[in-house]
Amino acid sequence: MRYRRLTSSCFSVGRNIHLTKLRKELREYMAGLRTDFTVALDLQGTAFQRTVWNALRALPYGAQISYNDLAVAVSRPEAVRAVGAANGANPLSIVVPCHRILGSNGQLTGYGGGIERKAWLLSLESEGTCR
Template identity: 65%
Template sequence: MYYRYLPSPLGPLLLAADEHGLHLVHMDAAQPWELPTQWQLAGNQLDEVARQLDEYFAGTREQFQVDLAPQGTAFQREVWAALQRIPYGTTCSYGDLAQQIKRPRAVRAVGTANGANPISIIVPCHRVIGSNGTLTGYAGGVERKQLLLELEGAWLI
């Protein structure tokens, strides 16, 4: 696994990938993070991911073209795939997402899977909001969620 840190408007991001694709975009990378000993500092392996994230933060990229390799259960991967279908600049509720994967009663499980998303920003879990239109919990913090939605024009103060 290769890793690098990327400065961003949200603070440093920890990126990690291997030959299968991107495994991790983690916020709060400024906090002490115990990296597995087998991880290696990336050379140019994560340059393309970093470039696309920089373009996103600059407002010039709406879709990512990155090979993804998130680790999770079949249900989690199903939810994460549905997240990738939420268009840039739009939001949906957890209930909408549960309907989308044809599990309308799994709203809480969808919320839990959403919160376990290891590839933040690129797999846009920030686009999921409460059914009443409020910003709900976000692993990176509600302030970061609001910043991302504002960047995309989906959330206006």
């Protein structure tokens, strides 16, 4: 798990009410029954990283954005690469939907989980309404 690798923490899902809720919400998302996440988050990062992550969380389900447009959205149009770096440091992909970022040409670009997984997540979201 990415969190464990980044923090060297060891925790057990199910022993923490927030992690239990997150697990439930992720299962609902994967089943096409959830379009947003309500679990409380305490994301650790720089002020800029948190700004980028919050902008990503504000993107509607199924929406996609380029790195350039995301830089503009966070009022840092010159910081396209920094937006990419913040995206790469995202500790909770899917919940902070970094899979929704595309290259400026509209093509799928880097994703920590792999391009195939990114394509699958975008396909899941493009199916439209929840079941």
